[in-house]
Amino acid sequence: MGRSPCCSKEGLNRGAWTAMEDKVLTEYIKTHGEGKWRNLPKRAGLKRCGKSCRLRWLNYLRPDIKRGNITRDEEELIIRLHKLLGNRWSLIAGRLPGRTDNEIKNYWNTNIGKKIQEGDHHSKRRPPSTTSSQPQLQEINPNPSMAMKTTSPAQTASSSVVRTKATRCTKVVVTSSAGPQEHDQSHAIAKLHPSLTPDDRPLHFSNPISEEDTNLPNFIMDFETDGNILSDFLDMDFSQLFCLQTEADNTTNTSATGLVSEDHKLYGSDSQSFAPYIGSGSLEWLCD
């Protein structure tokens, strides 16, 4: 049986998108919104497959895309979520505001996965977040988007191909030390939520899982036995996880909301939604 192809593919442009195509697509979506991808190219006057348009929009043109290298915190989060979810990149991406599944997948394949394979991920402590070829641009460059991506469609009026590739940058002096990031998040959380009791602990999170005896498939099966729990879990804002230490360092009498760093501004402020799970120790396995 099989499905009919999403488009004839004949007479369609393929490969890298031009600035003009980006502009047309962006304008169209601004006016008409997302969706109806199959018909979109025809309506917008693009010689592209609908799937290609969707991908281009989701992975590059969307206004909320976060530019720049994956940060250490993001990498840790990816590793933890991957431990939990496996290669479900879209789910993982859903926990990292502004990051796309494709970006995370690529990052995993080129950095984390490789490290793990090479066995230099043994040190459970924070791995060198970025490989030698991936310095922390966000900590160095005030405008990471310029370092990471080339000109935006708006900047290039021509219809030349937009080179969106990141430029590799290996010779950078990183001034910030990694030391303070050796965080003990559960400690920080305990400081933030001293009032939480074991009664707050949801059933399915009551047994922290050590790295050694985690049988991931079984664990996920257990995890998924209660769809509501999983749903709630995935609704949490994991991005707040790596905000907590900083906050604990900065203040002891504020709630988990009202985070002020640059990244924090991007995130929602409902860390309370998972605080009960973490504060009770239920998710300490996620924090190592």
Place this chain on the structure above:
DNA sequence: AATCTTTTCAACCGCTCTTAT
């Protein structure tokens, strides 16, 4: 400076899942 090798990541492909009819 030229050439080769490695790395990166945008884009493609094929499949599955969801929704509409």
Place this chain on the structure above:
DNA sequence: AATAAGAGCGGTTGAAAAGAT
């Protein structure tokens, strides 16, 4: 219930840039 269309996902590929020789 069956079928098709639409949408989304994850794996893979290949062009281009950077590094090595």
